[in-house]
Amino acid sequence: xxxxxxxxxxxxxxxxxxxxxxxxxxxxxxxxxxxxxxxxxxxxxxxxxxxxxxxxxxxxxxxxxxxxxxxxxxxxxxxxxxxxxxxxxxxxxxxxxxxxxxxxxxxxxxxxxxxxxxxxxxxxxxxxxxxxxxxxxxxxxxxxxxxxxxxxxxxxxxxxxxxxxxxxxxxxxxxxxxxxxxxxxxxxxxxxxxxxxxxxxxxxxxxxxxxxxxxxxxxxxxxxxxxxxxxxxxxxxxxxxxxxxxxxxxxxxxxxxxxxxxxxxxxxxxxxxxxxxxxxxxxxxxxxxxxxxxxxxxxxxxxxxxxxxxxxxxxxxxxxxxxxxxxxxxxxxxxxxxxxxxxxxxxxxxx
Ligand SMILES: Cc1cc2nc3c(=O)[nH]c(=O)nc-3n(C[C@H](O)[C@H](O)[C@H](O)COP(=O)(O)O)c2cc1C
Numbered sequence: 001x002x003x004x005x006x007x008x009x010x011x012x013x014x015x016x017x018x019x020x021x022x023x024x025x026x027x028x029x030x031x032x033x034x035x036x037x038x039x040x041x042x043x044x045x046x047x048x049x050x051x052x053x054x055x056x057x058x059x060x061x062x063x064x065x066x067x068x069x070x071x072x073x074x075x076x077x078x079x080x081x082x083x084x085x086x087x088x089x090x091x092x093x094x095x096x097x098x099x100x101x102x103x104x105x106x107x108x109x110x111x112x113x114x115x116x117x118x119x120x121x122x123x124x125x126x127x128x129x130x131x132x133x134x135x136x137x138x139x140x141x142x143x144x145x146x147x148x149x150x151x152x153x154x155x156x157x158x159x160x161x162x163x164x165x166x167x168x169x170x171x172x173x174x175x176x177x178x179x180x181x182x183x184x185x186x187x188x189x190x191x192x193x194x195x196x197x198x199x200x201x202x203x204x205x206x207x208x209x210x211x212x213x214x215x216x217x218x219x220x221x222x223x224x225x226x227x228x229x230x231x232x233x234x235x236x237x238x239x240x241x242x243x244x245x246x247x248x249x250x251x252x253x254x255x256x257x258x259x260x261x262x263x264x265x266x267x268x269x270x271x272x273x274x275x276x277x278x279x280x281x282x283x284x285x286x287x288x289x290x291x292x293x294x295x296x297x298x299x300x301x302x303x304x305x306x307x308x309x310x311x312x313x314x315x316x317x318x319x320x321x322x323x324x325x326x327x328x329x330x331x332x333x334x335x336x337x338x339x340x341x342x343x344x345x346x347x348x349x350x351x
Contacts, residue, residue: 004229006207007129007156009107011081012037013351014230016159016209017237019086019110020167020328021045022314026244027069029237031076032342034083036351041084041110042069044097046297049315058295062093063100070104082107082129088168089114090268092296098122110159113168113268115143120151129156133211135163135170136187137194144198154198157207159232160184160191164213166235166273166330169263173271176263184212185226192227205229213332217350235330242342248320250339252277252327258334264326267306268298275327279313 004014017033019025021043030040047069048054048061066085073083085101087094090113098109099122111119112133123130132155134140140158147153162184163171171181188210195206207229214220214231223231237243238253256275264280266272274280282289291309294301303309310326317325340348 004207006108007204009082009129011039013081013346014207014209014224015039015346015349015351016084016110016211016230016232017041018159018165018211018232018234019043019084020234020238021047021086021088022311023047023049023318024238024243024245024249024328025086025234027072027076028242028244029240029342030069030083031073032240032242033237033346034073034077034081036343036346037081038346038351039082039084039108040073040077041086042066042073042106044085044087044093044101045091046295046311046315049318054295055293058297059093059096063096066097066100067104070101070106074105084108084110084129084131087111088268089116090168090270090298090300092299094299095122102128108156112159112161112170113270115139115146117143117146117150120147120153125153131155131157131159133159133161133170134191135161135181137190139170140191140194144194148198154202155206157209157229158191158195159209159211160188160228161232162187162210162212164331165211167328168266168268168270168272171271173263173265176271184210184214185223188223188226188228213330215332215335216348220349235333235336236345237342238329239336239339240342240345241339245318246320248322249318249325249327252317252322252325253329253333254336254339256327256329256333256336258331261329261331261333265307267301267308267310269300273329273331275329275333277325277327278323279308279326283307 033040048065313326
């Protein structure tokens with residue numbers, strides 16, 4: 001039985017597994033989550049890193065891999081749940097990746113790391129659900145107004161990423177360090193109010209999924225009581241057998257304690273959250289690790305100036321290179337203490 005219908009598409013459990021780049025959420029994790037009736041999400045960020053020609057021809061390798069990952073995720077899910085992609089606005093291949101995913105039959109496109117103002121242009125109406133990731137009611141309003149004005153389209157659902165999330169964060173570094181961003185529940189209350197006039201205007205629900213530090217059934221119930229339809233979770237999915245990262249990545253997070261979590265500068269131009277590993281130590285000591293190769297991944301990146309190459313650092317991490325990798329994590333990583341499986345985790349969450 002469907003628990004939630006989102007603009008005509010049904011899911012059995014109101015859970016999105018958050019997209020995790022590079023390579024942490026690909027076909028196996030996304031397929032397993034969808035197989036349980038939720039929304040499994042493939043990160044498009046350099047998702048072709050395992051292809052033989054990735055170093056020589058990253059753009060082609062990424063698009064080829066993306067098609068295949070969507071196909072395999074759908075196969076693994078046996079038609080249950082939905083398969084989404086997470087595409088970051090800040091990436092060079094943003095538009096191409098979204099178009100390729102839609103042609104490959106992806107069910108939903110979730111987009112953040114910048115304002116996805118032109119997302120409707122790349123996703124023909126009715127082909128896939130479109131959803132922005134926001135960190136405030138203000139960002140939602142800017143996107144919704146712009147989509148309405150330019151495309152007569154509306155978000156099919158929205159992901160609210162609070163300050164405890166992993167990866168890139170939509171808050172100022174200073175606010176994150178000082179703890180003045182407001183909690184995900186505070187922001188959620190405002191977002192739920194901001195969404196209402198749009199729901200009334202279009203006569204359908206725009207479900208809100210809260211993300212960032214959501215850990216257990218009690219957290220899920222708390223945000224649902226405040227008006228969220230469901231949650232997006234990422235860090236807990238890293239310690240699953242199905243997660244596409246190496247066991248060394250999973251172990252790095254399993255072994256990390258709360259005081260090893262750092263806010264870092266990303267060449268994307270946003271702060272990020274990662275585990276304190278030798279790479280971060282080196283950057284603190286030397287200031288810069290000059291890139292040796294460029295895969296043209298980020299729109300605003302200037303390899304001659306960036307402190308380090310984030311693509312290389314994330315790829316080394318997903319492969320399990322503890323010394324040179326950048327290990328993105330959510331703030332609650334200290335609570336991660338055992339490996340599990342996707343169905344087991346979903347059962348534990350009370351779904
Ligand atoms: C390893 C890792 C990589 C991530 N990569 C991305 C990404 O590529 N794009 C994105 O929009 N969010 C990314 N995120 C954020 C997650 O999708 C998710 O919204 C957030 O981490 C939820 O908080 P939680 O980890 O506490 O559950 C990443 C998070 C982690 C932990």
